Amino acid sequence: MAVVAILAITAGFLFAKLPDADAFNARVEQIFVQNDNLTSQAEIKLLEVLAQSGTAFSDVLANYRVIIFILLIFAAALLLAAIIFLLLLIGLNKRMTEIRRAGIEVQSxxxxxxxxxxxxxxxxxxxxxxxxxxxxxxxxxxxxxxxxxxxxxxxxxxxxxxxxxxxxxxxxxxxxxxxxxxxxxxxxxxxxxxxxxxxxxxxxxxxxxxx
Missing domain, CATH: 1.10.10.10 (Winged helix-like DNA-binding domain superfamily/Winged helix DNA-binding domain)
Structure with a gap:
């Protein structure tokens, strides 16, 4: 439970620190608003390229969030599986010791x-x-x-x-x-x-x- 809690806190911290997926688009939109005097074809084309780049960046960042979330779940599952196998091995070792004790009888x-x-x-x-x-x-x-x-x-x-x-x-x-x-x-x-x-x-x- 402590390990899962640590992973959950880490995931929350990472997601909180990652920039918003629409942050780049919001910045491009702000450039459009602040520079409404851009009228040449080249300047407008540049802003369109920036807008498209912002959309691509948003998609990539959203995928990164999903990947990080999946990796954290996978790490938690591996740790829990390791703990379960460790407990099973300890129990099996105790059982084998009991069997060996019961099976050895000093006859001579x-x-x-x-x-x-x-x-x-x-x-x-x-x-x-x-x-x-x-x-x-x-x-x-x-x-x-x-x-x-x-x-x-x-x-x-x-x-x-x-x-x-x-x-x-x-x-x-x-x-x-x-x-x-x-x-x-x-x-x-x-x-x-x-x-x-x-x-x-x-x-x-x-x-x-x-x-």
Whole structure:
């Protein structure tokens, strides 16, 4: 609506600033009136040519007005079509994301410590040793139905007392694990962030295997 309003204001400004189609004819008529003493054949012929030129100019100017009006309508239609297609693409993207989320189900999770890798269904991910440790801790907690805070994760990996560990350190380990997994959709499905509680794996206990 804002774009259409801007185009409408622009069109009004252009039409207001364009000279009237009969302005040239009015000026020629004024010359006839002010110079009624022109009697020679050449002078009269000149005035006739001016009058004909004024008529041609009026026709051209009227055509320009129509062309400008059509171009403005065309521009407004293109902008509206672009907005509609953009909204359709956004809606389609959200729908595809929902379908992908619903279609991906973690049926098996196998952690290979010796190879620094994890098998998620039929997909294999190579992780850093630190990411493997974080994932292993989360897997053990999931098998015990526990939810770990960032401080607990840091304590279990580093071997320090939980009171001496920072919540942000565990959150950093979770972030690095998700970065190692790479695929944002997979990482969000695999590692859940439970508000005010901590982190947990979204995997059934019997689907987890740590080697």
């Amino acid at each position: 999770l196998r952690i290979l410590r010796s190879e620094n890798a994890v098998m998620l269904n039929d997909m294999a991910f190579s992780l850093t040793p630190a990411a493997i440790e974080t994932l292993s801790v989360l897997a053990e907690a999931r098998m015990d139905d526990d939810i770990l805070t960032g401080a607990q994760i840091e304590a279990m990996i580093s071997g320090r007392n939980e009171a001496d560990c920072d919540e942000a350190a565990g959150a950093t380990r979770i972030k690095r694990l998700r970065d190692s997994l790479g695929n944002q959709l997979v990482s969000e499905l695999l590692v859940r962030n439970i508000s005010r509680k901590g982190y947990a794996l979204s995997v059934a206990k019997d689907a987890i295997r740590v080697d």
